[in-house]
Amino acid sequence: MDVEFVFDVPCVWSYFAYARFQRAAARIRAEGGQVAVRFRPFQLDPRATADGEPKIDVLRRAFGVEADDAVAGMESKAASEGLTFRHRHAVWSDTLPAHRLIAVAAGQGRGEAMVERLFRAHHTDELNIADPVTLRRLADEAGVASRDGGDEDVRAELARVRAEGVRGVPVFRLAGRTLHGALSEETLYQAMSATVAA
Template identity: 60%
Template sequence: MGGMNTTVQFVADIPCVWSYFGYTRLRRVLARFRAQGGRADVVFRPYQLDPDATVAGEPKMEVLRRAFGQDAASAVAAITAKAETEGLRLRHDKAVYSNTFEAHRIIAVAARQGLGEEMAERLFRAHHTDELNVADVDTLKGLAAETGVRWSDEGADELRAELDRVRRSGVRGVPVFQFPGRPPLTGAQSEQALQAALAAYLP
């Protein structure tokens, strides 16, 4: 008997470390689910933590210092150690905090080509590990090519409408995971919680 094809809506923003953790866990859970014959698509829904961030960006450490004050260094050390337990390597020293509009747009372009999951992973890694500016169009073109995504300039109007829809739906923080017919799961969910949510859709 074939299983149902389910959809996970994932609301996130690239510079958000909890979005990265949540997405990393979701991908691990999806890999197991698919190996067991489950079918699931991820629908990426965009959210901008800072719609006013510039394309040139600023050093992420400055942003963290504004957020955490004197505790910025210890906060960064704690999150970096936590990332290692997720199998992720975070670098902050030269990281660039910039506008994520174009990054969200290229995820949507990639999704239409069946490569949304790969493009999202590459963008998270570009920002958090490679210290790349994910607002820079040349950088994005390189990352798209590396991921096998054909570049397109389309989708800006649709993205603006979708950002607006997500905001109007009441999302005020990310990540958010939405499984069909269930209340949304907010924050960086554990693998166990994500696995339990998906288990209902196994064949």
């Protein structure tokens, strides 16, 4: 079974969705099913820079005085699902380099591990995922041989995703179905089970 996952790394809902998907996919695989994931890039903020800025500042511009409460709420929700969110010192930066690394990792059969590590790097470790030194270290941790180049391929894929009408993430596509949002583990499991059974 082939599954497309359209996402951006700093998106909290993308991280929730991916963590739930991983658990659902593990159940399918334990039952003897095969799940292949194609990761497709999306950028919440194409104008973000490589140096980045504090994520909390970005959130305060977007949500005003409610930003701090929203962050606290997300951190609590993440904890309830076994994830650790730390956004007080997270860095909001260009995600094209991270998506490029994901493409490289996918070509080496390490896409799933690389995506999980990048989510954790941003949301838990508060690292700048546009920094080349950081990305090389994360690649090493995920068992990926990093390489230079590939920006134009990622930009072309970003354009294709936009041309398909994607305006927000996360999005899953499987067996001709498109599923939007941070769906529950059970919803994802049932969707994949139905695809396996079809």
